[in-house]
Amino acid sequence: MAIKLSSIESGKPVSKQGTRQANRQKGADISLLKQYFTTKGHLLKDRKKEEFYAEIFLLLQAGLDLKSAIELFSSQESNVRLKAVFTDIGNKLIKGSSFSDALEQTGQFSLYEYYSVKIGEESGKLPEVVRELGHYYERKIKLQKQVFGALSYPFIILITAVIVVIFMMNFIVPLFADAFKRFNSDLPAFTQSVIDISNGLRSYWWLILLVFISIGVTVFFIRQNKKVLRTLSSLVIHVPVVGPLLLKIYLARFCQFMSLMTSAKTPLITALDMVGKMVGFLPLEEILVSVRSQIYKGMLLNEALASYSLFDERMVALLKVGEETNNLDVIFRKLHSQYSEDIDHYTQLMSSLLEPLMIVFVGGLVALILVAMYLPMFKIGNTMIG
Numbered sequence: 001m002a003i004k005l006s007s008i009e010s011g012k013p014v015s016k017q018g019t020r021q022a023n024r025q026k027g028a029d030i031s032l033l034k035q036y037f038t039t040k041g042h043l044l045k046d047r048k049k050e051e052f053y054a055e056i057f058l059l060l061q062a063g064l065d066l067k068s069a070i071e072l073f074s075s076q077e078s079n080v081r082l083k084a085v086f087t088d089i090g091n092k093l094i095k096g097s098s099f100s101d102a103l104e105q106t107g108q109f110s111l112y113e114y115y116s117v118k119i120g121e122e123s124g125k126l127p128e129v130v131r132e133l134g135h136y137y138e139r140k141i142k143l144q145k146q147v148f149g150a151l152s153y154p155f156i157i158l159i160t161a162v163i164v165v166i167f168m169m170n171f172i173v174p175l176f177a178d179a180f181k182r183f184n185s186d187l188p189a190f191t192q193s194v195i196d197i198s199n200g201l202r203s204y205w206w207l208i209l210l211v212f213i214s215i216g217v218t219v220f221f222i223r224q225n226k227k228v229l230r231t232l233s234s235l236v237i238h239v240p241v242v243g244p245l246l247l248k249i250y251l252a253r254f255c256q257f258m259s260l261m262t263s264a265k266t267p268l269i270t271a272l273d274m275v276g277k278m279v280g281f282l283p284l285e286e287i288l289v290s291v292r293s294q295i296y297k298g299m300l301l302n303e304a305l306a307s308y309s310l311f312d313e314r315m316v317a318l319l320k321v322g323e324e325t326n327n328l329d330v331i332f333r334k335l336h337s338q339y340s341e342d343i344d345h346y347t348q349l350m351s352s353l354l355e356p357l358m359i360v361f362v363g364g365l366v367a368l369i370l371v372a373m374y375l376p377m378f379k380i381g382n383t384m385i386g
Contacts, residue, residue: 043081044108046137046144052086053134060127067093099126112136112257112278119264132260139256143249143343150351157358161365166201168369173198176373187376194372230282237283237310241353245346247310250281252339259332268328269295284310301328 044052052073059069067090074086085106092102100118103109113133120129177195180187187195201208222228237243257278261271269292276288287308294304302320305311315335322331 043085046141048082049109049113050134050137050141053130053137057127057131057134060130066099066126110278111274115274115278116260119261119266123264123266125264129260129264136256139340143340146344146347150347150354153351154354154358157355157362161358161362164362165365165369168366169198169201173369173373174202180376183376185376185379188372188379191372191375194369230286233281233283241346241350245343245350248339248342248346250279250284251311251315252336252343254279254284255332255336255339259329259336262332263329268301 055073056066056069059072060066064072070086070090070093074083074090077083077086085108088106089099089102092105093099097105098118098121100114100121103117104114116129116133117126120126173195177198180191180195222232237247254275257275258271261274262268266274272288272292272295276285276292279285279288287310291301291304291308295301300320300323302316302323305319306313306316318331318335319328322328
């Protein structure tokens with residue numbers, strides 16, 4: 001959805017005609033809100049949020065006030081349920097709620113968005129914050145596409161391998177097994193093992209399904225247990241290729257959040273408290289709690305971070321410079337940019353490594369099954385020749 005800028009007159013609110021039309025739509029808006037609240041859930045996807053913040057910033061820069069900007073954005077939304085969300089925000093603003101409270105009360109926006117907008121309102125930098133939120137979702141979508149692109153092809157190959165193996169084990173191997181019975185000869189151990197696996201898969205498929213369900217349930221409960229989740233998170237970041245990528249993703253998120261907070265002149269302890277609630281990585285969240293406590297006692301940020309291996313020496317050194325020059329927001333912005341570039345490199349590296357490995361893996365599985373089936377034939381052929 002794009003805002004029709006021809007309907008905006010820079011420096012002026014929406015026209016009287018537009019206001020009268022909005023009043024006539026009041027009954028329809030109430031109907032929309034009823035539908036929204038009966039289907040309330042996570043309606044707003046990242047793409048829609050990026051569009052919302054980018055265009056609200058554009059309208060604010062064009063001279064509209066916030067209420068008029070949201071009203072204009074809402075009026076051009078074609079999806080009925082999404083339109084109800086934005087209409088609800090506009091109505092709350094008219095009733096006197098702040099923009100941050102209006103966003104929070106819809107249940108569609110994250111803590112990051114709530115705190116960011118609240119800081120923007122308190123510091124008088126709401127347009128800048130809205131622009132940064134648009135950039136945040138733009139970068140988030142880009143990162144999701146990069147990770148998806150790196151993993152989608154190997155995942156498809158893996159699924160194909162599973163399907164091929166299941167097909168061969170359930171249809172091809174039994175055909176060979178029936179043929180081998182007619183020769184009444186001992187089979188090579190490798191061939192017999194493959195046949196036994198095939199028989200097991202056909203006889204105990206329900207047990208295999210139960211194992212996968214059990215794994216899924218276990219994973220669900222692990223995610224609810226902070227102690228186990230902390231241990232697993234600490235182990236994952238040490239896995240080659242995957243670990244460094246995940247760590248850089250969370251550090252990039254940390255730097256992006258801190259850049260926004262420090263640029264809005266938020267007190268450092270308050271900024272760390274808010275970022276700790278939004279970063280989404282348990283080990284980092286717990287470290288930030290400790291760092292906040294150390295800063296409260298008089299320690300500098302770079303000194304507090306230096307005692308944790310999660311933060312590299314280069315990052316600590318740059319933050320030290322930022323604190324000495326009172327330019328932490330600039331340093332965090334630069335670090336975020338550099339971590340984002342590293343993430344691009346790692347996703348490309350992961351893709352280039354996984355694709356050939358998965359092809360070799362699938363080819364190797366099929367080759368092993370075929371070799372196992374043809375070994376008895378070679379043995380029988382040699383016996384007949386002898």
